[in-house]
Amino acid sequence: QVQLVESGGGLVQSGGSLRLSCAASGFFFSINAMGWYRQGPGKQREWVALIRSPGSTNYADSVKGRFTISRDNAKKMVYLQMNNLKPEDTGVYYCNLWSPEWTNRDYWGQGTQVTVSS
Numbered sequence: 001q002v003q004l005v006e007s008g009g010g011l012v013q014s015g016g017s018l019r020l021s022c023a024a025s026g027f028f029f030s031i032n033a034m035g036w037y038r039q040g041p042g043k044q045r046e047w048v049a050l051i052r053s054p055g056s057t058n059y060a061d062s063v064k065g066r067f068t069i070s071r072d073n074a075k076k077m078v079y080l081q082m083n084n085l086k087p088e089d090t091g092v093y094y095c096n097l098w099s100p101e102w103t104n105r106d107y108w109g110q111g112t113q114v115t116v117s118s
Contacts, residue, residue, distance in 0.1 A: 002026045002107050004095055009112030012085055020080040020112055022095030030073040035098030036080045038114075040091035049080060050098040063089070085116045 008020040020036070035050040049059045049069040057069055068081040078095050092111040096102065 002097075004107075004109035006093060006095055006109050006112040009093060009114045011115045011117065014086055014116055014118050016085050016116070017081070017083045018085065018114060020082065020093055020095075020114075022078040022080075022109075024076045024078065024095070027097070029076040033098040034069075034071060034078045034095060035102060036067075036069060036078070036093060036095050037102070038089075038091040038093045039111075040088070043091070045094070045103075047098075047102065048093070051078065082114070085114075087116045087118045090114060090116050 003025045005023045006020060008018060010018060012018055031053055033050055033052045036048045037045050038048050039045040047060060048063055049057065049067055051057050051069045051071050059067060066084045070079045071077065092113050094108050094111045096105055096108060
């Protein structure tokens with residue numbers, strides 16, 4: 001079955017950087033688009049970035065120019081490089097397969113907490 005394990009979160013000051021990692025298993029990773037999502041305090045989960053296979057990307061307007069998503073199909077890993085972090089980037093970050101119906105996904109990993117202090 002699908003298993004997703006996120007890591008790399010932490011506490012960082014505004015303007016700082018973090019690199020998140022996601023280890024995927026249980027599905028045919030290399031042919032699936034993957035996404036990063038986040039849920040801020042008191043907010044609904046939102047889409048942040050997606051990467052297709054072989055590698056075209058899209059970003060939410062709020063992170064465009066600051067975040068970079070990448071993937072390593074051989075390792076079944078997805079990454080999110082986050083630069084110039086802002087307090088509003090605070091939240092739990094998740095990776096998952098991406099589709100237009102991503103909000104209907106039943107399975108989510110444990111996520112990784114990102115906290116940006118001002």
